[in-house]
Amino acid sequence: MAADEPAALAGTGETDLAEPDRPTSGLTTEQVAERVARGRTNDVPDRASRSVKDIVRANVFTRINAILGVLLIIVLATGSIIDGMFGLLIIANSGIGIIQEIRAKRTLDKLAIVSQTRPVVRRDGVAAPVAPREVVLDDIIELGPGDQLVVDGEVVESQGLELDESLLTGESDAIHKDPGSHVMSGSFVASGSGAYRATKVGRDAYAARLAEEASKFTLVKSELNSGINQILRFITYLMIPAGLLIIFNQLFSSGESLGPALSGMVAALVPMVPEGLVLMTSIAFAVGVIRLGRRQCLVQELPAIEGLARVDVVCADKTGTLTENGMRLSDLEAIDGADTDEARAALASLASDDPRPNASVLAIAEAFPTAPGWGEPTAVAPFSSAKKWSGLSYGSHGNWLLGAPDVLLDPASEAARRAEELGSSGLRVLLLARSDRPVDDANAPGTVTPVALVVLEQRVRPDAKPTLEYFAGQKVDVKVISGDNAVAVGAVASSLDLPGSDNPVDARTLPEEQEALADIVESSTTFGRVRPDQKRAMVGALQSRGHTVAMTGDGVNDVLALKDSDIGVAMGSGSPATRAVAQIVLLDNKFATLPYVVAEGRRVIGNIERVSNLFLTKTVYSVLLAFLVGMSGVLSEVFDFEPLPYPFLPRHVTIAAWFTIGIPAFLLSLAPNNERARSGFVSRVMRLAIPSGIIVGVATFVCYVLVYGGPEQTEQQKIQAGTSALITLLIIAVWVLAVVARPYQWWKVLLIAGSVLGYVILFSVPFTREFFALDPSNIAYTTIAVTCAAVGVFLVEAGWWISGRIHGEPRRLFAMPDDLLPGVH
CATH class of the missing domain: 3.40.50.1000 (HAD superfamily/HAD-like)
Structure with missing residues (x-):
């Protein structure tokens, strides 16, 4: 584009924004302000993370919250506010999820700003880095090796400029770009240097739409989440028939009045919902992001x-x-009596004329800061990883190469032997050499005349x-x-x-x-x-x-x-x-940060597996218990016997979840865990949760059948029967928690002891007994409950050991010292 031609605004055809007098000197401050005022800026968000509004909406309006909300309305309609305590789960699910995800979002956004590409833009003849969104239409942006293009444009300067567009096209070969060539955002410089003029900015740029989707805060494409979704589908298939049966039993067969029937129905349906499983997964991931963010990851x-x-x-x-990025010149060894002063001059000139020096060239420039004044290079060959050398031609001063000795030298030469000897001690060695032809010649490097070995030190x-x-x-x-x-x-x-x-x-x-x-x-x-x-x-x-x-x-x-x-x-x-x-x-x-990332991954995977065991066990026994009670209603119509009402009130299932799942699951999801990640997440969870859930459900049902006094039982006997069934359920459920928490460490023992103590208090304190409708005073009923629970505990424990033997999984009761991650626990 000529200097006196107006710039066409991207995608609009407008031509009223004038270019600067010199095409490559960049815009003036006034021209930048004019484009900003016209909205011709690169207005792509720094990071396309979800807004706070989106996070709140996503955590409040969930399928699980909707189910619990409907059930809460039904319970409140009966006038029993106490039995609506499970509604607190809606607040807890939403509140904890919102807080953790917002914290993670802020951590990610702050780190993303630090990490973002900062293009070097020329304005008023001065080049300086700016934020990507500060680039405006017609800006002149400089390019060097590794730089990524943030907007679409047209090349105005090229010194061996080659772009890799594989991120956009999938084609891995670098493409040479001459002045006038079109370039796209999302590509990056493979070799050479140059500059380009921004012709499309903001959402008009090619890669902007891709980047907007690619950088979102997301939990997709995860084996762990795929497994959890598979488990949730399985749970849904179980819930539908069991839910229909319990609704039929409570509303049509049990013979109870509407209020108690509805309460029993809700008490059966609420524990089927795995209300905390997805929440705990999200929290585990979000906390991992926050922890790693503190380590600048x-x-x-x-x-x-x-x-x-x-x-x-x-x-x-x-x-x-x-090794560390920085290097320093250790030695300069002349080859075959070459002129050392000329070698120093050539190195100084090569370093001073490199527009984007790498670590090696920076070390040379530091050692030889004064260029000999050979003038502008007559030919340029930028360094590339493929050819392993770079070069500059200086007319009468010669054609100079700087590159890998084992690429440029005859392997049988003394210089090659010496270079390998130096390299074998851990030093980095480059060859300074002359060429018999310009460095941009199609047959370069041609005949190479070695001049000196440049020895650099790298620190491990x-x-x-x-x-x-x-x-x-x-x-x-x-x-x-x-x-x-x-x-x-x-x-x-x-x-x-x-x-x-x-x-x-x-x-x-x-x-x-x-x-x-x-x-x-x-x-x-x-x-x-x-x-x-x-x-x-x-x-x-x-x-x-x-x-x-x-x-x-x-x-x-x-x-x-x-x-x-x-x-x-x-x-x-x-x-x-x-x-x-x-x-x-x-x-x-820091390479040393990687063990912490591994530790976080293992913590997330191992702990979510533990948590999934707890939630799925609860769902299985809840579905089975509802199914068995519901079937009693169906069979009563056929065989003419009194059906069983559901044994629990909604408040009972709420406290059952407190110390067997809720609090323990939250603590286990955040605890240290160095178990190596393995495939087969779903099958391992099913192997423990389904048998354990069946044992809990059957044992609870058997206990309830044994203590149920029939429809003529008094209200006190009804409470005693429900309490007995609850005792059986709680004892086995706590034992499942004890199994899931293995191998034991001191804090896990305290966690289990705390769960037991919590239930002892609930059943011992008169106020809590009355508040939660608990009555363990019938010794005969309680003895039956404990006996059924003991059988259930034995079966859960035996099943855990047998499963380990069948599937070749080692079983240990207590953690070994190597279970802790060195330096990161």
């Missing part, structure tokens, strides 16, 4: 917490993950070794995958005592066929000279063998592998592109 997709707990292979990049992160030891202890394999020299990568890994690091693999020798590649990747741990497409292939090869793979990285060369891995983990200091595709961003750049 941004969870961009909530199931990533769960996913990392299932990971059995971690592919870690060396630079920026195991002090927390890298204990982190690797943690993963080894958790039986998680770590693969070090790097673009650096294989020997150098092996030296760093060996210093961290990583098993197998003494035999590093040069990725240039890896086969392309997936099966053969998977064999090598599974058996080896350290890889060097890995191209970006090979990183991706290695992740795919591991996944083909059934592994759940996490990939960590910080550079643009890691993007493809991060995108394809099960869990992508990016460093906060990494390129914007890596942060965009990763599910987890470590804002403090």
Whole structure:
């Protein structure tokens, strides 16, 4: 676009906003203000999380709250306010869910702002980073390796600029962009540098609609949530026939007056509803987000917490993950008597003319800060992970290359031998060389004349070794995958005592066929000279063998592998592109944060499994008890006997849930838990909950049949019979809690003891006995209740041990020291 041409407003055809005099100098302050006033800004929200209004609506207007609300209205219509106490569940479900999700939303939003891409924009001839939403139409935005495009535009400057549009198109090959080329938001710079003019901003930009959906606070695509939904469907199928039977029995067969009949119906229906299961899952995830947020860990997709707990292979990049990003020049070794002063001058010039220097070039610039004044480069070849070198041509001053010695040198040369010797000690080695042709020549680098070895020092992160030891202890394999020299990568890994690091693999020798590649990747741990497409292939090869793979990285060369891995983990200091595709961003750049993420995932999965056992057990025994009582009404019509009314009042089922499910489930869902995540969540829950629920339901029904005095019983006898059935239910339900809480730790023992004490108080204090209509004074009835409960306890305990033997699951009563997570409990 010419300097004197007006800019066309994106999608409008308007042409009244003038460009600056120089196309590449950027807009003036006045022109920016004019566009802001016209609404030509990149007005995409910083993060598309749910609003507080949406969170409140989603937590209040739920199917479970609707069911409980209707039942509450029915009970209140009978005039029994006490029996409407279960209505407090509506407030608790909504209130706790709203508070935790808002806290998690605020944590996520704050971290997302810290992590967001900040494009470098030229205004008034000065380049400075701004927030993405501050970009306006016609802004000139600078680009460098790893930068992600935040708006659509047209290239105005290009120095070997190549864009990777795989996030948009799925095509992994980088595409060269010349001035005038159209570029789309969501793509990122694979190599080179340049600048582009914003032609479409805000929701007109190509990737804006995708980003708006992709970054939402969500609980979808989770094995845990899929399992819970499957359980809820199962519960629904059980509730329908049992509910119809109990309604028929209470309203038509029991012979009770309308008030007691309705109360019994509600008492039977309320415990069928798993009112806390989804709530506890949401709370566990939200608390995990908050805890990790305190450790500067941004969870961009909530199931990533769960996913990392299932990971059995971690592919870690060396630079920026195991080693610190910063480097310093250790030595400059001239080759074959080359002129050291000329080498210093060339390095200073290469460093000063690099528009986006990486860590290696920054270390060179720090060592050689004074450029020789060779003028503007006549040709430019930006660094790329594929070719492993960069270069600048300076006319009469020569064509200079800086890159990997094992790529540019003859492997049999003395210089190559020396470079490998230095690399084997853990140093990073680059080659400074001359070329016989311009660096942008199609056949570059051509004939290479080595000049000097540039030796750089990298510092191993002090927390890298204990982190690797943690993963080894958790039986998680770590693969070090790097673009650096294989020997150098092996030296760093060996210093961290990583098993197998003494035999590093040069990725240039890896086969392309997936099966053969998977064999090598599974058996080896350290890889060097890995191209970006090979990183991706290695992740795919591991996944083909059934592994759940996490990939960590910080550079643009890691993007493809991060995108394809099960869990992508990016460093906060990494390129914007890596942060965009990763599910987890470590804002403090600490590899040692990963064990805490694993711990949170295991806590979520293990604790929700425990909680699901409790809620599903309650639902099974509630449905079964309602079914058995309901069938008595149906059979009474056929065999002419008196049907059984439902034994409990709504207030009874409320207190039954307090200390066997409600409070214990809340505490268990937030407790430490280092059990390794396993597949088969639904089947394991069913194996415990269904038999336990059947035992509780049958034992309670048998006790009630034995103590029921018939329709002629007095009101006191009716209360005593219901109390006896409740005693049986509570004793077995508390024992189910004791089984679910295993292996025991001191706080779990206190939790169970507290539950028992709570019920002892309810049954012992005169006020609570009267308030909750409890009467355990009939010794004969209570003896029957305890006897039935003892049989039920024996069956639950025997079933737990037998199930463990059948399914090969180890059973332990008490926790071992290694059940606690080192450093994170």
